[in-house]
Amino acid sequence: MFDLNALANLDLGILAGTARTRYGEIQNVNSGLVEWKAVDGQPGNYIKVLALDPVRHRVDFLFKQDPHASFARHNHVCTAVALTLEGIWGYREGEELMFPGTFSYEPSGSAHTPYATGTGMVVYASFQGSSEKMLEILDENDQVIGELNLDFFAQYQDEMPLVAA
Numbered sequence: 001m002f003d004l005n006a007l008a009n010l011d012l013g014i015l016a017g018t019a020r021t022r023y024g025e026i027q028n029v030n031s032g033l034v035e036w037k038a039v040d041g042q043p044g045n046y047i048k049v050l051a052l053d054p055v056r057h058r059v060d061f062l063f064k065q066d067p068h069a070s071f072a073r074h075n076h077v078c079t080a081v082a083l084t085l086e087g088i089w090g091y092r093e094g095e096e097l098m099f100p101g102t103f104s105y106e107p108s109g110s111a112h113t114p115y116a117t118g119t120g121m122v123v124y125a126s127f128q129g130s131s132e133k134m135l136e137i138l139d140e141n142d143q144v145i146g147e148l149n150l151d152f153f154a155q156y157q158d159e160m161p162l163v164a165a
C-alpha cells in the first residue's frame with residue numbers, strides 16, 4: 001500500500017491535521033485521523049464512517065473485523081461494493097476468500113455472513129440504496145429480525161466536517 005512516510009516532508013495542507021473538510025457537497029476525509037468505533041451488538045466489528053449522503057441514500061465507510069470475528073447474516077437492500085485493504089475474509093455461505101486488492105460487487109438481494117480469518121480484515125465499502133433502508137438482519141431461518149438504515153451509520157459519525165471557505 002501507499003507509504004505515508006514518503007509524505008513526511010511535504011506540506012499536505014489542511015487535511016494533514018484535520019479529519020474532515022467540506023466545500024458545498026464535496027467532502028474529503030483523512031481516514032487516518034478518524035477513530036474506529038465498535039459496532040453495537042457485533043463483537044470484533046468496527047466502523048469508520050467516511051461520508052453519509054441521506055439525499056442519495058448512500059454511505060461510504062471503512063469496516064474492520066478482528067481475527068475470527070463475524071458479522072450477523074444479512075440481506076442487502078442496497079447495492080454494496082467493497083475493496084479489501086487488509087487481511088483475508090469470506091462469507092460463511094461460500095468458499096471464496098477475499099484478500100487485499102479484491103473488489104466485490106453485491107447487488108440488492110445478496111444474503112451472507114461475513115467473517116474474518118485469523119488475519120482479521122479491513123475493507124472500504126459503499127452502500128447505495130433506494131431508500132434509507134440498507135440491510136435486513138436475518139436469523140438462521142432467514143427471518144428478518146432487524147434492519148440497518150442510514151440512521152444506524154449516522155450514530156458512528158465522529159464529527160461534523162470543517163466547512164472550507
Ligand SMILES: [Fe+2]
Pocket residue numbers: 074076080112114
Ligand atoms: Fe454484506
